[in-house]
Amino acid sequence: MTAMTSQIALPLSPANGAENIVVGPSLQPVIDGLMAGHDWPYRSCILSGPARSGKSLLARWFVASDLGDALDGADRLPEDEVFHAWNRAQASGRPLLLINDAGPGQWRVTLPDLGSRLGGSMALTIPPPDEELLIQLLEEHAARRGLALGDAALAFLLPRIERSHAAAETLVETIDRLSLERKAPVTISLVRDALAQVQGAN
Structure with missing residues (x-):
């Protein structure tokens, strides 16, 4: 009963072996969105999703594939650090992926300038698996x-x-x-x- 899905190989350190990002119909739009970083508004994207859904794995693949930079657990980082990373993305034109563990619409930002900028970013959410x-x-x-x-x-x-x-x-x-x-x-x-x-x- 092997599913007709594809996998993206993600090499990790030899101690951890290798992991695959399993891609099925429900996840394909997220993958397509991540690969279109140069079309993101303000070169930035917020990726949300349920626990253990592979957000960090996708962030590592995004960086390893040279698609851009990523901040894992961005919602837990100091807001000025996220703000500076966002500004660097604007200056360099290099896409910035922000991993949001709080959940869609649950990232509470108190820094007004950062909040307005994140509000204009691309938003992707990992759905439940088909x-x-x-x-x-x-x-x-x-x-x-x-x-x-x-x-x-x-x-x-x-x-x-x-x-x-x-x-x-x-x-x-x-x-x-x-x-x-x-x-x-x-x-x-x-x-x-x-x-x-x-x-x-x-």
Whole structure:
């Protein structure tokens, strides 16, 4: 049940191996928006999205691809630091990606000059994963842990799992833990128990 999605390879340090940005239909407009940095108003963009949805990973890919500069967790940085970075982007013409962890419309700026400038920036939001992307996320997280989720397990999970990046990651972590604890392969029974544990914790 491998989804017909694509991946963007993102090389990290050898200690961490390599991660892939999994791209499905729901994420493709965000990728397209990030690649069009020279068309952004004021050469700046605010990227928001749910927890564990890959905002920081996308920021690292954006910089590694030489598409521009990025400030991860920009909503938590001193406002004068963000303001100076915005001014540098205007002076250099180099796109600036600002990662907003607070959520769309939740970044509260007290510096008036910064607030007015950010208000004119491009805004992109990572949406919940569509079914194709959710399959690929489950398979990607499983592959990083050396797990193989078969078609039967994926078919069981898809109608039942919460449609979120964080849920996919947490579920695979739980499947891996149960498999190690029981010294057992990934079966429907094990997957069902993992799903019950994750749902019971929420």
